Amino acid sequence: MDATSFSGVLPRTKVPGFHRNFASIPSDVGYTKLRIEFLINRSYARGRPHTSVSCHSLEGLHELHGPSSQALAFLSSNSTSQRTSVLRGSYVCGPVKQRNDVGKAFCAVGLGVYGENVSEHQSHSHATEDKVGVLLLNLGGPDTLNDVQPFLFNLFADPDIIRLPRLFRFLQWPLAKLISVLRAPKSKEGYASIGGGSPLRKITDEQADALKMALRAKNLTANVYVGMRYWYPFTEEAVQQIKRDRITRLVVLPLYPQFSISTTGSSIRVLQSIFREDAYLSRLPISIIRSWYQREGYITSMADLIQKELEKFANPEEVMIFFSAHGVPVSYVENAGDPYKDQMEECIYLIMQKLKERGIDNDHTLAYQSRVGPVEWLKPYTDKVLVELGQKGVKSLLAVPVSFVSEHIETLEEIDMEYKDLALESGIENWGRVPALNCTSSFITDLADAVIEALPSASATVLSTPTSISEEDDHYDPVRYAIKMFFGSILAFVLLFSPRMLLAFRNHLF
DSSP, X not given: OOOSOOOOSSOOOOOTTEEOOBOOOOTTSTTHHHHHHHHHHXXXXXXXXXXXXXXXXXXXXXXXXXXXXTHHHHHTTSOGGGOOOOSSOOOOOOOOOOOOOOOOOOOOOOTTSSOTTGGGGGGGGGGGGSOEEEEEEEOOOOSSGGGHHHHHHXXXXXXXXXXXXXXGGGGHHHHHHHHHHHHHHHHHHHHHHTTSSOSHHHHHHHHHHHHHHHHHHTTOOEEEEEEEXXXXXXXXXXXXXXXXXXXXXXXXXXXXXXXXXXXXXXHHHHXXXXXXXXXXXXXXXXXXXXXXXXXXXXXXXXXXXXXXXXXXXXXXXXXXXXXEEEOOBHHHHHTTOOOHHHHHHHHHHHHHHHHHHTTOOOOEEEEEXXXXXXXXXXXXXXXXXXXXXXXXXXXXEEXXXXXXXXXXXIIIIIIIIIIHHHHHHTTOOEEEEOOOOTTOHHHHHHHHHHHHHHGGGOBTTTTOOOOXXXXXXXXXXXXXXXXXXXXXXXXXXXXXXXXXXXXXXXXHTO
């Protein structure tokens, strides 16, 4: 099992400048009524009445996170000051690079399935005068077993994954090397069980092809690029191709429905670092779709998949719908203001509301998987909830990987193998799993709509803010900084190389 985030080694204090903003969305926007109802219910449950629709942002980031259908076009009339930079931080590590092009096809990309609603977008046909680009961002995964260790190094060397206190940041690379070497054998076993590598690159390429065709069917010609955070093709490679192609407007679309500083935030931080150092890129109009979990097309696509799988059970009405989302450390939410937990809960609410409209009112629950390290992660944990459900007499369970839009190791190995075996051992007799969206036509069509809606808001100021977390260190007194570095180095040596810490690594991580 591999985790897409790892922050349990050395907890860090609050990320400077990370907070939430709230904005109202016009009442005619799709799903606004459900979202307001959800937020009112949640606010009263927490003892703080609030009736506006929440949109989270980083400091200086007044752009909405994934507006609903039509909302972005509405907001594009606002000043460009509403669109600013990303999570403050610098790109401190250069990725380990080793290329291998393998993978299995999980999507069938076909022509003729994206032609609906073309007339709705005739007004956007002028966009073909520009050279439009769409950049899909994703995690990436090792293509072969030999790629596992360098992939893990790239993952753990990310300061948004292992979030070290200021005094310990110089240990980012050594710590990533240590963890990746120790963890590689177990990770290789997981990848070997699903065919010897991750299918994520192959699926994302197929999604890119499908999105390009869907945009063309809606009268928008665009180049679609794939940028992976921790493996080939790296985000840096995709950006250089965008520059070579002389793209004139760019939409950045992370393939994470919900925003987290460890996924979308990390990828956008890399873009910020690249774009602000390049004269051409710094002037390129960009629109970033920071989250899109509340879009009607996405919600409908998820409900369709769930309904289809429920029908395979002998007694569909008795099935517990089990949403399993990737977890993040609690400190991200409580100390750094990560909106991931709120967005995930709202996402589940909207999906269940869509199912209820179809007469499906099954019991459901949400749990979080893939925790790593000794710190507390979002609860409840998937493995523990599976055992509890078995003890309570639940006999039929449908697992829904709600935070993943592509099949990869956390669906194919962690859910399909580890969690399935645990569920059956715990007394659950009937197990099912909803497939990832992959290239589902309604999902791809909705992504195309999101891209078209985002184009009017493209601005050259989106990635322009120069301040980063690491740069803040320079404002400290040099003498004080030297003293802190000296004592920090001593503490780091004791922490990393003491027998107790090495034993803790083995007990908690491996």
